Amino acid sequence: MGDIAEGETSFYSNAVDYWREVPPTVDGMLGGYGSISNIDINGSKAFLQKFLGEGEGKTGTECALDCGAGIGRITKRLLLPLFKTVDLVDVTQEFLDKAKTYLGEEGKRVGKYLCSGLQDLVPESGRYNVIWIQWVIGHLTDDHLVDFLQRCQKALRPNGLIIIKDNVSYEGVIPDEVDSSICRDLEIVHSLVGRAGLSILHEEQQTNFPKEIYQVHTLALR
Numbered sequence: 607m608g609d610i611a612e613g614e615t616s617f618y619s620n621a622v623d624y625w626r627e628v629p630p631t632v633d634g635m636l637g638g639y640g641s642i643s644n645i646d647i648n649g650s651k652a653f654l655q656k657f658l659g660e661g662e663g664k665t666g667t668e669c670a671l672d673c674g675a676g677i678g679r680i681t682k683r684l685l686l687p688l689f690k691t692v693d694l695v696d697v698t699q700e701f702l703d704k705a706k707t708y709l710g711e712e713g714k715r716v717g718k719y720l721c722s723g724l725q726d727l728v729p730e731s732g733r734y735n736v737i738w739i740q741w742v743i744g745h746l747t748d749d750h751l752v753d754f755l756q757r758c759q760k761a762l763r764p765n766g767l768i769i770i771k772d773n774v775s776y777e778g779v780i781p782d783e784v785d786s787s788i789c790r791d792l793e794i795v796h797s798l799v800g801r802a803g804l805s806i807l808h809e810e811q812q813t814n815f816p817k818e819i820y821q822v823h824t825l826a827l828r
């Protein structure tokens with residue numbers, strides 16, 4: 607194996623090893639920042655509601671996919687209240703197992719629990735109104751992110767949307783050796799979205815997050 611392939615293999619396997627040791631809690635999902643979950647969900651709700659319902663360019667509420675869902679923090683508070691069916695995908699089986707109890711009664715409306723890396727996932731063609739991808743793109747290489755976004759586009763219903771909500775750096779690519787991820791600047795994220803053939807419909811910065819963490823941006827793509 608060449609150096610690059612080897613580096614890529616350990617980039618993914620180190621992340622799997624990291625997440626396997628993280629407790630299946632909201633605090634675990636947010637790296638100790640469980641207290642920002644409410645602000646995050648409320649910001650996401652306001653963002654997403656602009657695109658749901660009847661009318662020109664809006665999308666329906668049949669089915670959503672939560673990517674890198676973890677224990678289902680977003681599924682529980684954002685997606686299940688808005689969509690009839692929600693599917694979850696995550697690389698960590700233990701988190702999906704926890705989701706089955708964490709989501710409670712409403713969890714009966716989960717369609718599929720998929721244990722897979724996003725780099726390997728082929729989401730079902732034409733199934734989703736919304737594909738939500740939050741705090742996980744830094745675990746994919748550039749090429750895998752572009753390919754995944756292209757597969758997501760094929761998995762959308764008419765007028766469906768892909769939402770990326772993630773940390774952005776001020777400049778360049780900042781590696782995180784602890785969880786084996788990277789943080790990209792907004793310009794790089796834009797260029798990868800463009801390479802995937804997607805357009806940005808709307809973009810916002812999440813407000814009211816603690817000053818010491820990365821800026822978080824939400825992008826609606828189609």
Ligand SMILES: C[S@@+](CC[C@H](N)C(=O)[O-])C[C@H]1O[C@@H](n2cnc3c(N)ncnc32)[C@H](O)[C@@H]1O
Pocket residue numbers: 621622625635636637673674675676677679680695696697698701722723724725740741742745746
């Ligand atoms: C920071 S947590 C975010 C969880 C959730 N999106 C949220 O905001 O509550 C990152 C999640 O991504 C998952 N993950 C890491 N690498 C992944 C990959 N390559 N494919 C799919 N999921 C991955 C981890 O298991 C973990 O659940």
